[in-house]
Amino acid sequence: MEQCWRWFGPGDTVPLTAITQAGAEGVVTSLHHIPYGEVWSVEEITKRQAMIAADPSLKLRWTVVESLPVHEAIKLGTGDLAPLFDAYRQSMRNLAACGVKTICYNFMPVVDWTRTELRRRLPGDGSALRFNLHEFAAFDCFMLERRHAEGDYTEAVLVRARDWFGTASESDKATLLASIMAGLPGAFDRYDIPGLRTMLARYGDIDHATLHAHLARFLAEVVPTAEELGMRLAIHPDDPPRPIMGLPRIVSTADDIRKLLSSVDSDANGLTFCTGSLGAGAHNDVPAMATEFAARTHFVHLRNVAKDPDGSFQEADHLGGDTDMVAVITAFLTEQKRRRDAGQTDWRLPMRPDHGHELLDDIGKGSFPGYSAIGRLKGLAELRGVMTAVAAIKGLPM
Ligand code: DNO
Secondary structure: OOOEOOOOOOOOOOHHHHHHHHHHOOOOOOOOOOOOOOOHHEEEEEHHHHHHHHHHHHHHHEEEOOOOOOOOHHHOOOOHHHHHHHHHHHHHHHHHOOOOOOEEEOOEEEEOOOOEEEEEEOOOOOOEEEOOOOHHHHHHHHHOOOHHHHHOOOHHHHHHHHHHHHOOOHHHHHHHHHHHHHOOOOOOOOOHHHHHHHHHHHHHHHHHHHHHHHHHHHHHHHHHHHHOOOOOOEEEOOOOOEEEOOOOOOOOOHHHHHHHHHHOOOOOOOEEEEEHHHOOOOOOOOHHHHHHHHHHEEEEEOOEEEEEOOOOEEEEOOOOOOHEEEEEHHHHHHHHHHHHHOOOOOOOOOEEOOOOOHHHHHHHOOOOOOOOOHHHHHHHHHEEEEEEEEHHHOOOOO
């Protein structure tokens, strides 16, 4: 697999040299400074490529875009969408002209990945990202005061949520809001409580089927362009894989994925297989899904979570947690062999270690939550060990 690393651009506290030291060559990045819905010009794309290639001894290249964001109006299905589809296609053309051909995106309404704690202390120091269902329930029911929110949680979770809210200080509440918003990497999409209420109200009439129809329309608009350009679109699953704040989520289960892949049945309409996002749902058998969807997977995020019975979860070591990472990696190395045997020249799947703990000198560095240097370096090293061993034992291409 092509070992990649997410880099947030010139504002990232983890420099390009760290990527080389971690042993990765592919860079995964996005033009986070461009507002959603605007065209990514060739000039802006080549400027980013020049930064990545500035030191040729690092041998880095921009392999995957994560993300080319989908404008909220497309998810909402409101207004004149034609200019937004045009802009998306133009950005795709410009990226393809610069040789960047794999695009990760998501179709989660309003928020991206969601956690309630960005720094849960680990034994021996260091920290992990965590999702506490009772804290999320406290946010949803008592801070956001969403109507009928309490119906979405069990009484046991609500008891803990009321306790949390009863003793939380204003600063605890502000921290919780900031943690929930931390998954949005761009500068344009943070919400406060009133802003979030407005957004949720706009989704009032949109259920699972309607949101899926909006995704299917988006795919019908952009997949033919991807085919024409030899590009691959790779949708990222919902994290966590369930409805939140009453918002529908449509890339959470094997059935959701089957439905979205068949809505436009083209190789260009593919998946970012994120083991951490899918693995946070007790309903998902992640290795089985990796095997089922490998042929339509264009990008792989490897990360592990440990789930609690109530629906809370914590990011674990890459080889710890609930997902059998050896089985997942075996599925993707087997897929690489299938592609190679079929004569495909670009048979290697880009992967990146997704998230990492804050460890050792990461602590206090202020890296993006989940995107520490040492934590990810450790994750990648462990994953590389598994890839090397499985490839050798099973005679699969690495
Ligand atoms: C989390 C990431 C996601 C991902 C987007 C893709 O760390 O994997 O935020 O980048 O959902 O659009």
